[in-house]
Amino acid sequence: MPQLGLLAGRAWAALLSQLLRPPCASCTRAVGCHSQGTRDLSPQQMVVREKILDLVVSCFKRHGAKGMDTPAFELKEMLTEKYGEVSGLMYDLKDQGGELLSLRYDLTVPFARYLAMNKVKKMKRYHVGKVWRRESPTIVQGRYREFCQCDFDIAGQFDPMIPDAECLKIMCEILNGLQLGDFLIKVNDRRIVDGMFAVCGVPESKFRTICSSIDKLDKMAWKDVRHEMVSKKGLAPDVADRIGDYVQCHGGVSLVEQMFQDPRLSQNKQALEGLGDLKLLFEYLTLFGIAEKISFDLSLARGLDYYTGVIYEAVLLHTPTQAEEEPLSVGSVAAGGRYDGLVGMFDPKGHKVPCVGLSIGVERIFNIVEQRMKTFGEKVRTTETQVLVATPHKNFLQERLKLIAELWDAGIKAEMLYKNNPKLLTQLHYCESTGIPLVVIVGEQELKEGVVKIRSVASREEVAIKRENLVAEIQKRLSES
Amino acid sequence: MPQLGLLAGRAWAALLSQLLRPPCASCTRAVGCHSQGTRDLSPQQMVVREKILDLVVSCFKRHGAKGMDTPAFELKEMLTEKYGEVSGLMYDLKDQGGELLSLRYDLTVPFARYLAMNKVKKMKRYHVGKVWRRESPTIVQGRYREFCQCDFDIAGQFDPMIPDAECLKIMCEILNGLQLGDFLIKVNDRRIVDGMFAVCGVPESKFRTICSSIDKLDKMAWKDVRHEMVSKKGLAPDVADRIGDYVQCHGGVSLVEQMFQDPRLSQNKQALEGLGDLKLLFEYLTLFGIAEKISFDLSLARGLDYYTGVIYEAVLLHTPTQAEEEPLSVGSVAAGGRYDGLVGMFDPKGHKVPCVGLSIGVERIFNIVEQRMKTFGEKVRTTETQVLVATPHKNFLQERLKLIAELWDAGIKAEMLYKNNPKLLTQLHYCESTGIPLVVIVGEQELKEGVVKIRSVASREEVAIKRENLVAEIQKRLSES
Numbered sequence: 001m002p003q004l005g006l007l008a009g010r011a012w013a014a015l016l017s018q019l020l021r022p023p024c025a026s027c028t029r030a031v032g033c034h035s036q037g038t039r040d041l042s043p044q045q046m047v048v049r050e051k052i053l054d055l056v057v058s059c060f061k062r063h064g065a066k067g068m069d070t071p072a073f074e075l076k077e078m079l080t081e082k083y084g085e086v087s088g089l090m091y092d093l094k095d096q097g098g099e100l101l102s103l104r105y106d107l108t109v110p111f112a113r114y115l116a117m118n119k120v121k122k123m124k125r126y127h128v129g130k131v132w133r134r135e136s137p138t139i140v141q142g143r144y145r146e147f148c149q150c151d152f153d154i155a156g157q158f159d160p161m162i163p164d165a166e167c168l169k170i171m172c173e174i175l176n177g178l179q180l181g182d183f184l185i186k187v188n189d190r191r192i193v194d195g196m197f198a199v200c201g202v203p204e205s206k207f208r209t210i211c212s213s214i215d216k217l218d219k220m221a222w223k224d225v226r227h228e229m230v231s232k233k234g235l236a237p238d239v240a241d242r243i244g245d246y247v248q249c250h251g252g253v254s255l256v257e258q259m260f261q262d263p264r265l266s267q268n269k270q271a272l273e274g275l276g277d278l279k280l281l282f283e284y285l286t287l288f289g290i291a292e293k294i295s296f297d298l299s300l301a302r303g304l305d306y307y308t309g310v311i312y313e314a315v316l317l318h319t320p321t322q323a324e325e326e327p328l329s330v331g332s333v334a335a336g337g338r339y340d341g342l343v344g345m346f347d348p349k350g351h352k353v354p355c356v357g358l359s360i361g362v363e364r365i366f367n368i369v370e371q372r373m374k375t376f377g378e379k380v381r382t383t384e385t386q387v388l389v390a391t392p393h394k395n396f397l398q399e400r401l402k403l404i405a406e407l408w409d410a411g412i413k414a415e416m417l418y419k420n421n422p423k424l425l426t427q428l429h430y431c432e433s434t435g436i437p438l439v440v441i442v443g444e445q446e447l448k449e450g451v452v453k454i455r456s457v458a459s460r461e462e463v464a465i466k467r468e469n470l471v472a473e474i475q476k477r478l479s480e481s
Numbered sequence: 482m483p484q485l486g487l488l489a490g491r492a493w494a495a496l497l498s499q500l501l502r503p504p505c506a507s508c509t510r511a512v513g514c515h516s517q518g519t520r521d522l523s524p525q526q527m528v529v530r531e532k533i534l535d536l537v538v539s540c541f542k543r544h545g546a547k548g549m550d551t552p553a554f555e556l557k558e559m560l561t562e563k564y565g566e567v568s569g570l571m572y573d574l575k576d577q578g579g580e581l582l583s584l585r586y587d588l589t590v591p592f593a594r595y596l597a598m599n600k601v602k603k604m605k606r607y608h609v610g611k612v613w614r615r616e617s618p619t620i621v622q623g624r625y626r627e628f629c630q631c632d633f634d635i636a637g638q639f640d641p642m643i644p645d646a647e648c649l650k651i652m653c654e655i656l657n658g659l660q661l662g663d664f665l666i667k668v669n670d671r672r673i674v675d676g677m678f679a680v681c682g683v684p685e686s687k688f689r690t691i692c693s694s695i696d697k698l699d700k701m702a703w704k705d706v707r708h709e710m711v712s713k714k715g716l717a718p719d720v721a722d723r724i725g726d727y728v729q730c731h732g733g734v735s736l737v738e739q740m741f742q743d744p745r746l747s748q749n750k751q752a753l754e755g756l757g758d759l760k761l762l763f764e765y766l767t768l769f770g771i772a773e774k775i776s777f778d779l780s781l782a783r784g785l786d787y788y789t790g791v792i793y794e795a796v797l798l799h800t801p802t803q804a805e806e807e808p809l810s811v812g813s814v815a816a817g818g819r820y821d822g823l824v825g826m827f828d829p830k831g832h833k834v835p836c837v838g839l840s841i842g843v844e845r846i847f848n849i850v851e852q853r854m855k856t857f858g859e860k861v862r863t864t865e866t867q868v869l870v871a872t873p874h875k876n877f878l879q880e881r882l883k884l885i886a887e888l889w890d891a892g893i894k895a896e897m898l899y900k901n902n903p904k905l906l907t908q909l910h911y912c913e914s915t916g917i918p919l920v921v922i923v924g925e926q927e928l929k930e931g932v933v934k935i936r937s938v939a940s941r942e943e944v945a946i947k948r949e950n951l952v953a954e955i956q957k958r959l960s961e962s
Contacts, residue, residue, distance in 0.1 A: 034552070034556075035556075035580060036552075036554070036556065036579065036580050036582060038552035038554070039552070040549070040550065040551050040552070040595055040598075040599075041549060041550035041551075042549065042599075043547035043548055043549055043606065046547070046548035046549055046550060047548070049550075050548065061864070061865050061894060062889055062892065062893070062894045062895070063889070063894075063895075063896070064864050064865075064866040064894065064895070064896035065864070066524035066527070066863040066864055067524055067527035067528070067531065067863070068521070068522060068523065068524055068527055069521065069522035069526075069527060069530075070521050070522075071515070071517075071519035071520070071521070071627045072553060072584075072611060072613070072627060073517070073519070073627075075515075075516075075517065091574055091575075091577070092574070092575040092577065093572055093573070093574055093575060093584075094572075094573040094574060094575045094576070095575070096572070096573065096615060098517065099516060099517050101517060103553075103574075114521055117521075118521075118523075125524065130553060132553070134577060146552045146553060146554075154899070156899070158899035158900065159899060159900050159901045162878075162882075162899040162900075162901075163899050165882075166899075169886065169889065173889065173890075284882055287879055287882040287883050287886065288882060288886045289886055289890075382547040382548070383542070383545050383546070383547055384542050384545075385545040397643075398768055401643075401646075401765055401768040401769060402768050405650065405768065405769045405770055408543055408544070408650065408654065409654075409770075411543065412543070413542060413543045413544075413545065414543070414544075414545070415544070415545035418635070418637070418639035418640060418643040418644050419639065419640050419643075420640045420643075
């Protein structure tokens, strides 16, 4: 499986190898964070972000996905009633005349709108883009109000569980490739969740709101979730306790078999459908060689209203190798599921297009890497410049300008100092501090002899090259390094 | 200069070669455009967009720029009073508690805010991102309310005109690389514009608003601009006429010399400074070999308030090679200038950081390419899949799943149909319609013999390969093609 092969540079490997070490307390606040809960990305952060996105998008393309883009804002009416309780977290635009608009909350609903609007019945696409949520920003955990999502979805009517299994395979490939340490993917099915609610005695009108409470189990203790369900949402205490018994269950395919025998759950048609699909899913995951990464977990509910079938969520497992290490909680780093009804909500005739997909929480992943960079003072090169055009003499600006234009025109990445008469030492220091490997030096003697000098910054060796051979010589050296 | 070498694929070259042909009248409305003035990008559009962005970003990196990102929205107070008359076109977010926010109008003001906030005195960065403007969308001309900008800027105190000349060199490299046909870069200087206003008798309080009117000269006739200045903005008719004489002037470095001799303009200190810098700029542009692409044009004003020195704008020249061709107007495709005061507006002590930069109007460029694609029914591949895993027999889903996982794990781009028992013909048709070059076929006989067949879709040749050699064989074939 492609791992660091996709990520060039040893600095990056060194950086990722530190991921299992916890951050120190003093460096958990992010740099560049604004009062409005967003942040700038500095050049160093951008390098990390681009490497992560490259790996994710490569994986999506490896699975045959097409790219797509939708606008940052949608008609507000398109987004309402798609998300459930979290809809209040949408950013609305001010009414300045025209339609009422909201910033997109995820990439899934715009995708469904796109399919319905263009009457697309079948599509495998990826989408990388920003989404916005008015959540209380808890920056330490890597939650911002603006963040980047990387989604992969398969739309279309296909034989059961084949696309679903591919989504889980993709999550495994990406998390393996990023080398974030050990991980686990929790799997459940919305029909099992609903079946569980039904057999426990939850009134059907409360299914979605109780589902939202259960979704908080990864952040809140059971007793607090139970309190929310009973005191705030009016669920009978014995009903809550019956749910409590189920949500403790997690395991492999054997738990699926066990739930088929469960005296209550096995009486529910929906739950049986979900269990049947999970059984098939595990069969495919075994063929993909990833079954040991998957855990059937009855506490997994997923908060969004639109899921209708299998749901999943990947969590990093912190394996403390040293006694003094604190467990690191970063929440889920990837999640998704099946949503067979969403496209139909946008179609005037209600025509459905079944969909299944996943979203990579790249922002969380960035934050893990960034924290480590800060802790260890790790630096990455933020430019790709290969050559500095320099001079040891005054009044050589014209020669430098002619020379650098030649290099640019040949596709060579080159810089020069923006000074009429820079000192040679300043120019060489600039190469050392920014990691430029080669210097092309032109001075009085070189000009007279029709040559230029090429200097290797690392070895400090200099050789004179005929001026007309310069581009070829640099290209030769760069291809060798 | 790297041109199509950076852009892989003959389809793309074919597509770009059609750029000088005008679109037919029936296909000038963009697909996927929404009532709110935005649009979706389909997979085919995304391929074109990514190729354009790759070329642009490669050029920025060739010139040593670092990447950076800022949030989609800024504090409203950060953006106000930076743009001038167009400020009313900003999208505000609804007040849902907390700070008042607006969507960014360009990438320049957030960059200046970033420099001031982080006390950065020197930086060469590029930024690719979306910006939003509440303009009346004229979709035919390629103007949307959401569009992508690609900016390159050099911040810092340097010797005059060296970074400015580099910005113009970059614009030339990108426009040459994109092969959009012949182009011209108009250059002027804000100090010359203001000097011209002063010597023509424009009251200083009206400089910026008259500048906004002059900026419309590329879209409006002089008589309409004159009418706006006189009737709407209260300029004396004889003042307007004096401006009218100047704004007709355009030419090369000789026009700079001529303006030095102009009896009125040569009395203005500001104008003389601007002319002096332009003279130096032309000297550097000659060394870069691009002086013939540059036109000193006194009608160029640039609408935004923040420019303080040299300003420029690239326009495509439509050279009708056939008599029946209509001229194609796409407006400017790249523009920029020097803004030495903007960073200081964000700094509590007013510390200035001189800046110069450019913005590539990639959206306009996309639209030119898209129009041609629609006109000529040109298709580009929207996936990169190399192999389809297929079977001629029923009940081979398990074998296909095992096989495709092996390919994915080896980094090979592979797909399979999501059906338990697809027909072989359907599978082969899928390859032909989506451009997949290779098919791996596993059936009863192959399974018995421990082989798989590799079929070339183009030649229809099939060879049997030992199952354990499959990955190596595919990698060999892909590296040869």
